[in-house]
Amino acid sequence: MIPARFDYVAAASVEEALQALSQSDDAKIIAGGQSLLPVLRLRLNAPELLVDIGRIDSLRGVREDGDALVIGALTTHSDIVTDDLVRRHALLLSKAAAEVADNQIRHRGTFGGSCAHADPAGDMGSAALAMDAEFVIAGAGGTRTVPAADFFVDLFETALGEDEILTEIRVPKKTGWGAHYEKFVRVAHQWPIVAVAATVNASGGTINEAKVALTNMGSTPLRASATEAALSGATATEDGVRAAADQAGEGTNPPSDLNGAADYRRHLATVLTRRAVLAAAGA
Amino acid sequence: MTAVQDAPAASPEIGRDRRRKEDQRLITGRTRWTDNISLPGMLHMAIVRSPHAHARITGIDLDAADKAINIYDVFDGKKLQDTMGVLVNAWPITPEQQAPTHYPLAVDRVAFAGQPVAVVVARSAAEARDAAELVDIEYDVLPAALDLKEAAEDKVLAHPDLGTNKVAFWQLDSAGQGSGRAIDEVIAEARDGGIVIEREYRQQRLIPAFMEPRSVIVDPTGEQITMWSATQIPHITRFLLAATTGVPESKIRVIAPDVGGGFGGKLQTTPEEWITWAVARWIGKPVKYTETRSESLVSAHHGRDQWQRLTLAATKEGRVTGLKVDLLADMGAYVGVVGGGVPVLGAWMFNAIYKWEAYQFNCTPVLTNKTWVDAYRGAGRPEATYAVERLMDELAVEVGMDPLEIREMNWIKHEEFPFTTVAGMTYDSGNYEAATAKAKEMFGYDALRAEQKERRDRGDRVQLGIGISTFTEMCGLAPSRVLGQLNYGAGGWEHATVRMLPTGKVEVITGASAHGQGHETAFSQIVADRLGVPFEDVEILHGDTQVSHKGLDTYGSRSLVVGGEALVLAADKVIEKAKPLAAHLLEANVEDLEFGNGRYSVRGTDQGMGIAEVALATFAAHNYPEGMEPGIDAESTYDPINFSFPHGTHLCAAEVDTETGQITLRKYVCCDDIGNIINPLIVSGQVHGGIVQGIAQALWEEAVYDDSGTLVSGSFVDYLLPTAADTISFEIDHTTSPSTTNTLGTKGVGEAGTIAATPAVVNAVVDAIRHLGVNDIVMPMTPERVWTALQGGGRGTATVEAAEPHFEGQEDSR
Numbered sequence A: 001m002i003p004a005r006f007d008y009v010a011a012a013s014v015e016e017a018l019q020a021l022s023q024s025d026d027a028k029i030i031a032g033g034q035s036l037l038p039v040l041r042l043r044l045n046a047p048e049l050l051v052d053i054g055r056i057d058s059l060r061g062v063r064e065d066g067d068a069l070v071i072g073a074l075t076t077h078s079d080i081v082t083d084d085l086v087r088r089h090a091l092l093l094s095k096a097a098a099e100v101a102d103n104q105i106r107h108r109g110t111f112g113g114s115c116a117h118a119d120p121a122g123d124m125g126s127a128a129l130a131m132d133a134e135f136v137i138a139g140a141g142g143t144r145t146v147p148a149a150d151f152f153v154d155l156f157e158t159a160l161g162e163d164e165i166l167t168e169i170r171v172p173k174k175t176g177w178g179a180h181y182e183k184f185v186r187v188a189h190q191w192p193i194v195a196v197a198a199t200v201n202a203s204g205g206t207i208n209e210a211k212v213a214l215t216n217m218g219s220t221p222l223r224a225s226a227t228e229a230a231l232s233g234a235t236a237t238e239d240g241v242r243a244a245a246d247q248a249g250e251g252t253n254p255p256s257d258l259n260g261a262a263d264y265r266r267h268l269a270t271v272l273t274r275r276a277v278l279a280a281a282g283a
Numbered sequence B: 001m002t003a004v005q006d007a008p009a010a011s012p013e014i015g016r017d018r019r020r021k022e023d024q025r026l027i028t029g030r031t032r033w034t035d036n037i038s039l040p041g042m043l044h045m046a047i048v049r050s051p052h053a054h055a056r057i058t059g060i061d062l063d064a065a066d067k068a069i070n071i072y073d074v075f076d077g078k079k080l081q082d083t084m085g086v087l088v089n090a091w092p093i094t095p096e097q098q099a100p101t102h103y104p105l106a107v108d109r110v111a112f113a114g115q116p117v118a119v120v121v122a123r124s125a126a127e128a129r130d131a132a133e134l135v136d137i138e139y140d141v142l143p144a145a146l147d148l149k150e151a152a153e154d155k156v157l158a159h160p161d162l163g164t165n166k167v168a169f170w171q172l173d174s175a176g177q178g179s180g181r182a183i184d185e186v187i188a189e190a191r192d193g194g195i196v197i198e199r200e201y202r203q204q205r206l207i208p209a210f211m212e213p214r215s216v217i218v219d220p221t222g223e224q225i226t227m228w229s230a231t232q233i234p235h236i237t238r239f240l241l242a243a244t245t246g247v248p249e250s251k252i253r254v255i256a257p258d259v260g261g262g263f264g265g266k267l268q269t270t271p272e273e274w275i276t277w278a279v280a281r282w283i284g285k286p287v288k289y290t291e292t293r294s295e296s297l298v299s300a301h302h303g304r305d306q307w308q309r310l311t312l313a314a315t316k317e318g319r320v321t322g323l324k325v326d327l328l329a330d331m332g333a334y335v336g337v338v339g340g341g342v343p344v345l346g347a348w349m350f351n352a353i354y355k356w357e358a359y360q361f362n363c364t365p366v367l368t369n370k371t372w373v374d375a376y377r378g379a380g381r382p383e384a385t386y387a388v389e390r391l392m393d394e395l396a397v398e399v400g401m402d403p404l405e406i407r408e409m410n411w412i413k414h415e416e417f418p419f420t421t422v423a424g425m426t427y428d429s430g431n432y433e434a435a436t437a438k439a440k441e442m443f444g445y446d447a448l449r450a451e452q453k454e455r456r457d458r459g460d461r462v463q464l465g466i467g468i469s470t471f472t473e474m475c476g477l478a479p480s481r482v483l484g485q486l487n488y489g490a491g492g493w494e495h496a497t498v499r500m501l502p503t504g505k506v507e508v509i510t511g512a513s514a515h516g517q518g519h520e521t522a523f524s525q526i527v528a529d530r531l532g533v534p535f536e537d538v539e540i541l542h543g544d545t546q547v548s549h550k551g552l553d554t555y556g557s558r559s560l561v562v563g564g565e566a567l568v569l570a571a572d573k574v575i576e577k578a579k580p581l582a583a584h585l586l587e588a589n590v591e592d593l594e595f596g597n598g599r600y601s602v603r604g605t606d607q608g609m610g611i612a613e614v615a616l617a618t619f620a621a622h623n624y625p626e627g628m629e630p631g632i633d634a635e636s637t638y639d640p641i642n643f644s645f646p647h648g649t650h651l652c653a654a655e656v657d658t659e660t661g662q663i664t665l666r667k668y669v670c671c672d673d674i675g676n677i678i679n680p681l682i683v684s685g686q687v688h689g690g691i692v693q694g695i696a697q698a699l700w701e702e703a704v705y706d707d708s709g710t711l712v713s714g715s716f717v718d719y720l721l722p723t724a725a726d727t728i729s730f731e732i733d734h735t736t737s738p739s740t741t742n743t744l745g746t747k748g749v750g751e752a753g754t755i756a757a758t759p760a761v762v763n764a765v766v767d768a769i770r771h772l773g774v775n776d777i778v779m780p781m782t783p784e785r786v787w788t789a790l791q792g793g794g795r796g797t798a799t800v801e802a803a804e805p806h807f808e809g810q811e812d813s814r
C-alpha cells in the first residue's frame, strides 16, 4: 500500500535532525523504518515530515566506557546479535536481538528504534530493562539520561519528547553472566505472545543474582521483581527455581488477543521464566 | 477408453525431474505480472470499501475526491448500475436456490465489511489512494448476521429481502439414489448393540492468501476490449463478462498473464474485475486496479467455514455401517461463482475409502454478513476428509484397536477395484494396503508407538502422538455429463492445440491456465515424448483467450488429467495428419509408415524423415498429395469419462508440551498414489506445498471476525501463514496405481497434500493427549486451546472475540 504524502529530510548530524524536528509540529524520526513504515503504509499515521537519522554514523556501533557498554541507537538488531563486546558484556541483548522477526528485518531494524517505538510486544525493551540499561536522549536543551524503568511509560509511549532523539543506550556490563531470551510464538516470524528475558550470575549451581524482565505482559516491559528477589541464592534446578518463577505473573496486566487470553499469558510467564532462568544459569 | 495404453517405448521426458522452465521468470519477477504491465495513457483506480458488515448507504459525497489532484473521475454504484453487470453463481445447487443479487459496486446496501462502495480514478495509484480518503459515505448500520449457526436460524437476516439466510438444501441419500441402505435404519441398528459416534467438528474460515495480490487492467481501446487479470479462469471470466455486461463475447479478450498463485482464491469473477471493466469502458481509457494486501485479505473470497454434525454407525467389532453428515456451510455475503457447489463437492468424499452400508449427506449453505466464501485448495474435499479421518480415530478408540488397523478393516481392498461407493462414485483404481505399508515403514511406526508409550508411562512433560490420514479424493474436474446432472453452468472438458512451426519447433496451446503449477514444464515433457521432439523445442501457450480460444482453466487438480489428455490427443492427431505427407515425400505407402522417436520410417527399409522436416515441407507446400490440405496442426477437446481418485497414507508425529500447549511436529511422511508421474520434482513441490497448507489449517490459520463483523486477522501479522522456518522436512514417496480413465494413467496431485495433512496433524495432537482427557481441539489448535483442553476446559470454540489486530493502536505511536 502507498503511504500518504510526506516531506523528507535526511539529517547529517544529530543537531541537524533536532533542527528539522523543531521546525514541524508533525514530524517523525525514521531509523530502520521497520515499525514506522508499516504504520504509514496502512495509513494509521500520516506525519507531515520524516526526519531520516539513518545517515548519522555517530549513532551506530558499540563501544566500551568503563563499566558500561555504549550502544548507538542506530545499531541494528543484526549487529547486536554478532557484536563481540555485546556478546561478552551484555549477552542477553544479543540473545534477544536474535529472536527479533527475521533476518531481513534484523538487518534494517535498530535497537534505538525498537525501544523508541515501545511496542509492548517488542523484544528489545524487556532485554534492556533486565540489563538496567539507561537511555541517552538529545534535545534542544542538551542531553539527558533516563533509566529503563522510567523510559518505558505506556503502550507506544516513552520518556522521549516530541522533538527529542534517542542517541545511545548505556548498558552496565554483566561480564560472565549467563543469559537467555525465551520467546513464545506460534510461527517463527511473530512478535512474542509472551517472552522472558533473563540474565543470571551463577556459580557452583547456585544463582547469586538474577535479572528478569517480561515482554508483552503489560503495556510496557515489566521487571519480575519478586521473582528476581526469590532467585537470589536459589539452586539452579527445576525445583530450585520453580517457586520463584511461579511469581512471575503476579501484578501483570497482559493483553487478551487471538494468541491467548490474559490468564493463559500469566501462566506462560511462569513456565517461560523458569525455562529462561535455568537456561541462563546453564542448567 | 478404459484400458491404459502403453506410453511410447522411448520416453525420456516423462518421469524426468525437469527443473521448471518457467521458474526463472516467475521467481525473479521479471515477467508480466498484471501489475507490471503499463499501458499508454493508463489511469489508476482506488476503491473505497465499507467499514460495516451490514448497512444501508444513505449518502455518498464524492465531491472532495473529485476535486483532488489529478483525479479523472469518481463513481458510485448508482452511476455504474446500468453498465457494470452483476456477479453470478455458476452452480445453483438446487433450482430453488436463493442468492442475493451481487452488484460489483454496492448500490444501496452493503453486506460485508470490505465491500466496494465507491471508486476513484486518478492519473497515478498514489493520487487515487489519497483521494479515496476524501470520499465521504454515510451509512445507516443494520444488524449483521455473523455467527453461522445463528444465521442458519434466520435470527438476523444477511439480506432482509430474501426472507431467509438459507441458500438451499442439498441432499445425497444412499437409499434414495439406490447406492446403499437407509441411514436411519443403519444408525438404529448400531444404537442397539453396535457403536454410534456423534461429533461436531468445526472447519474454520481460511484465507487463500495467494502470493500475488489481485490486479486487473482493462483496455477499452481497440476493436476488442482487453482485460488482463490475475485470475485462474480467463475463459470463464470472458464468458461471464459477455453474459452479464452485454458485450459480445467476440469483442472480449481476457488475458491471464503470469499469475502468482491462486489456490482457488482466483477461481472467481470478482467485483474488482467487473468494476474496472465498467469504469474503463465509461472513461474510454485503460484503467488499472491493484489491490493492497489488506484489501485482498478482506475482500477476496475466503475458504472452508463449516460446522459439521456427524453420526457414524458401526458394529461393535468396528466395521463401519453408516455415516450421516449434516453440514452448515457459510457462504458469506454472496454466493460466489462455485459457491454452494464447494461444500457439495464433499458429498462424494465423506465416505472416503471405506465401505459403508448407508450414507446420507445434508448440506445447507448459509448467508452471513462476512466476506464471501468459495473454492480454496481442495474445495469441499479437505473438509470431508477431515471429518471422516477424525471419526475413524474416534472409532478406533471406541473399539480399542490401532487406528491403522481399524482403517484397514474398513477400506476397499485393492482387488475390489473398480469399486462403486455408497455415494455412487466409481473409484477406478487404488491400493490402500500398498501405500499404507510403505508409509508405515518410512515412518518407523512401531518404534514411535513404543516411544509414545514410554513417555506416557513416564508422565513426560512432552507427550508424543501419531496421526493418520488415509485420504482419497476425487479430482480432475470433471466429466461434463456429470456436471450437467449437478446443474453446473459449464462443462468439464479441456482443449488443446498443437502447432508445428516451419523450423521444427512446436507451439502447444492449452485451455488450462497455470498460475504457478509448472504446466509449461510438465506439458512440454508430455508433448516432447509424444512427438519425439526435444523438450526445449516445445513452447506452451496459455491464458490469453485470443491465443487459447477455448478452455476451462485451472482448478480442481484438472490440468494434467484433463488438459494433459487433450494434449495427447492433439499430438496424436498431428502425427496422423502428417503421415500422408510423409508417405508422399518418402514415396511410400501410408500403411508402410510407422512413427516413433519423432520419425516416420518406412517399415523394412532405412528410409525415413523427421517430423520437423515434414513440418517444413508443410509450410513450403511445394509438394503434397492431392486431396490433402497443406496443414498438419491439430486441435482436440477432451471430456473425461470419470474423475480421478488419487489416494495416500499420511502419517504425522507431533509433540505436545503439556506445560504450554505448544505443538512441535516431529515427523511427517506420506506415500501418495497419484498414478503415473510426469515430473517427480513438480509433484514433490505440489505435495510439500499442499502439506504445509494442510498443516497450517490445523495449527495456524484462521480468519477471525469481531462481534461487529470486522476482520480482525486482516494482515499477515494476525493471519498466521507459516514459512519454511515453521515446518519440518517431509518424507514423501509414492505407490503407483495408474488411472484407468486416461491414457497417461495420471491422477491429480494439486490438492492431495492439503486434503490429507489437516486430519493427520489434528489426529496426532489428540492422540498425544487423549489419555489426559482430550478428544478434540478446535482448529487452529493454538497453544492456548491445547493448554485449555489439558486443564479440562474443553476443546475450545469458534473464535469470535473483540480482539485487537497488532497494528491497531499504533496510530499514536511514540
Ligand SMILES: Cc1cc2nc3c(=O)[nH]c(=O)nc-3n(C[C@H](O)[C@H](O)[C@H](O)COP(=O)(O)OP(=O)(O)OC[C@H]3O[C@@H](n4cnc5c(N)ncnc54)[C@H](O)[C@@H]3O)c2cc1C
Pocket (backbone or CB within 6 Å): A028, A029, A030, A031, A032, A033, A034, A035, A036, A037, A038, A053, A073, A074, A099, A100, A101, A102, A105, A108, A109, A110, A111, A112, A113, A114, A115, A116, A117, A121, A122, A123, A124, A160, A164, A165, A166, A167, A189, A190, A191, A192, B813, B814
Ligand atoms: C514483519 C515484522 C516483524 C517484526 N517482528 C518483530 C519481533 O518479533 N520482535 C520485535 O521486537 N520487533 C519486531 N518487529 C519490529 C522491528 O524490531 C523494528 O525494527 C523495530 O521495532 C523498530 O526499529 P526501526 O529502527 O525500524 O524503527 P523505525 O520503524 O524507523 O521507527 C520506529 C519508531 O521509533 C521512532 N524512532 C526510531 N528511532 C528513534 C530514535 N533514535 N530516537 C527517537 N525516536 C526514534 C520513530 O519515529 C518511530 O516512531 C517486526 C517488524 C516487522 C516489519
